[in-house]
Amino acid sequence: MSDIHDGPGGPPPGGPPRHAAERALRLATAYQASRALHVALRLNLPDLLADGPLAAEDLARLAGAHAPSLRRVLRALAAYGVFFEVADGRFALGPLGAALRTGAPGSVRDLALMWGDEDYWVTWGELERCVRTGRTAADLLFGAEDAFRRYAADARFGAVFNAGMTALSATVAAAVVAAYDFPAAGVVVDVGGGRGRLIADILRARPGLRGVLMDLPSVVEGAPRLLMEAGVADRCDVMGGNMFAGVPEGGDIYVLSRVIDSFDEERAVSVLAMCRRAMEGGGRGQRLLLVEPVLPDRIDAAASPTVQEDMLMDLTMLVRTGGCERTAAEYRAFLTAAGLQLDRVIPTGAAVSLVEATPA
DSSP states (O other): OOSSOSSTTOSOTTOSOHHHHHHHHHHHTHHHHHHHHHHHHHTTHHHHTTTSOBOHHHHHHHHTOOHHHHHHHHHHHHTTTSEEEOTTSOEEEOHHHHTTSTTOTTOOHHHHHHHHSHHHHHHHTTHHHHHHHOOOHHHHHHOOSOHHHHHHHOHHHHHHHHHHHHHHHHHHHHHHHHHSOOOSSEEEEEETOTTSHHHHHHHHHOTTEEEEEEEOHHHHTTHHHHHHHHTOGGGEEEEEOOTTTOOOSOOSEEEEESOGGGSOHHHHHHHHHHHHHHHTTOOTTOEEEEEEOEEOSSOOTTOOHHHHHHHHHHHHHHHHTSOOOEEHHHHHHHHHHTTEEEEEEEEOSSSOEEEEEEEO
16 A cells, blocks of 8 residues: 555545654644754754764753753754763764764765755745746845855855855765776866865875866865875866856866756757767767766655655756756757767766766
């Protein structure tokens, strides 16, 4: 028996089964847990608990919070495994909390701070207007057609966004390197590569490769330090620029990670055409690699958590940038429009696939 339907015809005549109603309500209140988590991160609670359990009163003093109210947030998040309530009433880090510490290996703290930021919160609040009008929330709220120019102009949120995207790259970089047979030598051009998390991992895995990292000047300001810490700064040139105006020539592989989903078809084709133009005059075997979610042709109630996350990411693009997530057939269509042909789609162990294309 399905969790959603009692049979092929749909719910029973008397209404949905009780477990379906419970699941619907959990979905309706999911934002509450997200908001509580964001408050905990803003108060630096995972970092404050890194050295061991503390009482709510001690945490409140360190975080500048009201102790009884803070205790309620701690207990709520303990129910999700973020914290753990010790027998003596103190609180310790739970398994999820350990993944939210500053600088911890594999930490997703910066990504969680980005998702929960007020800038995201207010734009998601405009989802209904976006659905009714087809416009982005950034346009409706701020009159900004280009979300990334707005990020560059907002120093506070720009820093939050760039840190979050670096953390997002870190969640997939190892899987990309493991799934794809990068050449032993040549030049990899990372277009829209942020601070360089992905290209750093690629270059570390292939000591004979050289790299070029390109993104907006305000974004790549943070790249030299990351590349230096990764030990690849001497093999990677950093370029500030606009991918719509031009892409560095001379690459053997052009990588665009979580870039194309930010744009509608017209702008996506424009960027890909720039990459195709940069390949002209190059040697044989040049390739383009898109690191993106690839949606199934049909979504149903048995969708995996990864597909659920991809569909929410699709709505994020709807409200924020005007882009979207796509199926393999949709990738094939606009790659063709840019003078490229889709060769294969390679799954990874992460929430992205590798869409490989070559000049047509």
